[in-house]
Amino acid sequence: VLRGTVALDGPSGTGKSTVARRLASELGAAYLDTGAMYRAVTLAALRDRVAVSDVEAVALAARSVDLEMGTDPGHPSVSLAGENVEHEIRGPAVTGSVSAVSAVPVVRELLVAEQRRLIRQSAEQPGGIVVEGRDIGTVVAPEAGLKVYLTASSHARAQRRTAQDAAFGHGTDLERTHADVRRRDNLDSSRESSPLRMAGDAVELDTTELDVPGVLAQLHKLIEQRG
C-alpha cells in the first residue's frame, strides 16, 4: 500500500469519482472529492442570490462559507453549516455555475488551503489519501506519491455523466450533457487561475475503452510499481 497521497486529476466524465472512491476503499485510504467543495461553495453563492459573474460578491460569499468534508470513502459527505448538501450540489443549477465560481482566485485560495489541511491530516495515516480534482497534481499536492491524469473521449464522458445524473435522480439529455461537458472543459482549461492541465510527472490513463474494474486494475498496478 502506497503511503501518502494519490492525486487523480482529469476532466469530468472520466469515471474519476467512482474510481477514486473505490480505490480509497480498497487501499484503506481517506478520500477527498475537491469538485464537491467547489460545488458546495457554488451552492452557497446561489443561495445567497449572488450573481456568479460578480467576482467580488462570489469571493465575499466564499469567505463566509462553513464547509465540512467527510473523508471516509464509505460515507463521503459534504455539509454547509451542518446541512448535508451531497444531493443538491449535483443538480443542474450548481453544475451550470460551478466553472464560473471555481475560476475566482479567492475561491481557489480558500479551498486549496482547506484541501492541503485535509491532505496533511490523512497523509500521516497508514492508508494515505486519494484526492480527486483538476489541479491536485499541479497545485494542491505536487508532492503526491502518485499522480494520474484520467482522460476519455468527450462522447464517452457525456455518456457517463448522463448515467451519473440519472443515478442522482436528475433529468438527463445526452446531447445537452455532451455540450455541457465540452463547455466546462473549455472553461476549466482556459481559466487563468490553476487551469486544468496534466502535471509533467503524471501518468496519463485513457479510460475510453475501460470499465471501472479495468481502471482500478491499472491504478493498483501503478501503485505497486511506485510502492
Ligand code: C5P
Ligand atoms: O469533479 P466535478 O465535476 O464535481 O467538479 C465540478 C467543477 O469544479 C469542475 O468543472 C471545475 O470547474 C471545478 N473544480 C476545480 N478544481 C478542482 C475540482 C473541481 O476547479 N480541483
